[in-house]
């Protein structure tokens with residue numbers, strides 16, 4: 001979950017490394033560091049906290065050197081201290097690392113028995129210690145790396161420099177992504193192509209098990225067996241612009257507001273506006289009509305997009321659909337049917353558990369389809385087919401626009417499945433597509449209510465616990481609303497299927513517990529309202545999210561209400577996602593938390 005960068009440059013590199021790290025800060029932000037090779041040997045600057053602390057340190061104490069590596073950290077082993085911040089150096093070696101060395105304890109014991117003295121609590125120091133020991137035994141850098149890589153278990157990406165070797169960097173990948181950027185007489189390494197976008201768009205992605213020996217003018221790649229291999233170079237589309245907040249106070253606010261536009265971009269890919277039907281950009285590698293089951297795996301918010309899709313696939317395409325969180329699925333050894341389709345959903349396309357679930361499904365002979373936002377990601381590259389979402393870069397750690405774009409792509413896929421399985425007539429297809437086409441405009445109407453929603457958010461910001469209730473397609477939105485609120489405001493929140501309330505959670509209700517009821521006026525409206533009445537009877541503070549029709553009947557029973565445009569029930573999750581995002585956002589702003597980079601989290605979870 002950390003971000004790593006390495007540059008063999010022509011000019012002093014420290015500032016460029018910080019520039020690249022800025023684009024990787026979404027991967028972790030509890031400390032950062034840079035090391036360069038200077039006339040004094042290996043020199044480092046490291047600082048606890050956001051990258052700006054490292055930038056100010058470098059302004060006060062600049063670093064010379066045209067070869068360097070850098071790191072932004074999301075702590076796994078060892079607390080957030082300057083000592084534990086990367087890069088880590090032992091002897092003539094300096095290392096940055098993303099991932100986890102699973103056998104670090106055994107390796108550390110072995111090294112200590114051999115006389116090594118450890119100065120940090122990190123697993124990474126084991127790598128530096130092992131390399132240093134190999135070099136003390138007389139091995140040249142590349143032989144040392146080869147020997148050490150064979151001893152490491154786990155998921156890792158590494159960039160390594162060696163004292164006195166200004167024209168050498170070694171990078172290795174086993175799990176987390178690693179991109180090599182080709183410059184003119186310069187060479188770059190980064191956790192993703194966006195980090196390298198200010199310097200080059202000529203990118204080679206290392207495959208799992210690869211390690212690369214880089215000089216200013218050359219790249220030699222070896223596979224896990226040490227055999228030289230060729231990996232293709234591609235032209236990255238990663239934008240050179242560092243995405244900025246515009247007039248917004250936070251990226252999250254900007255990303256919530258962008259939703260009508262990016263939903264439109266996603267629809268443009270999967271909908272034929274003239275015909276009012278769905279279309280697929282490329283030929284499907286499987287036959288929807290022959291499928292027996294869909295298995296959807298994902299993590300967090302992306303898994304709630306998957307859960308929503310279950311309702312769509314089952315109802316519209318009569319296709320049995322299982323949804324599982326990837327961290328559970330990957331070790332459960334679930335039997336999968338012969339004619340099965342596995343769908344993975346991921347904004348980053350790098351989530352370790354989701355990637356493992358994808359690989360398991362491939363091994364089990366499933367067709368695979370990824371709904372991803374980052375087209376160059378590992379999940380996109382390893383899937384049989386990709387349904388891209390067009391959310392654009394999502395910087396706020398809490399996912400918003402990526403979620404609604406995932407819903408949009410999945411909705412189109414479900415319509416397509418219904419059409420190809422013969423469970424949807426052309427007329428019905430057109431009805432659903434036209435509901436989707438209207439969604440961006442309806443979202444804009446909700447965004448106009450932001451001031452009112454902010455007032456409601458202020459009312460819940462003092463609560464200790466908040467419940468979210470929803471039914472059917474809006475049950476996943478209740479889960480998502482609770483996740484958004486807890487992750488950015490740190491208020492404890494839970495989402496429940498409204499009908500499940502009386503099986504336990506209703507015991508939590510008293511006059512201090514706000515209950516957000518998501519109740520579009522659809523076929524389940526009366527049932528949800530009955531559950532709302534049960535809460536009201538026990539003094540719970542109801543915040544009712546519904547449309548005009550729902551308001552007429554029941555607004556008076558709520559403590560506060562938020563009006564959502566009347567829409568086709570099929571698209572209601574897309575619309576109701578917006579007010580729950582805004583409630584979480586404004587509660588967090590009111591409380592004063594770090595909205596874009598909430599504590600303990602990272603944007604891309606590349607460790608399990």
Ligand code: F6R
Pocket residue numbers: 299300301302303345346347348349350351354397398399400483484487603604605
């Ligand atoms: C919550 C959030 C996370 C992610 C999850 C999966 O706001 O963003 O729950 O949805 O970590 O990440 P991706 O979609 O990158 O696989």
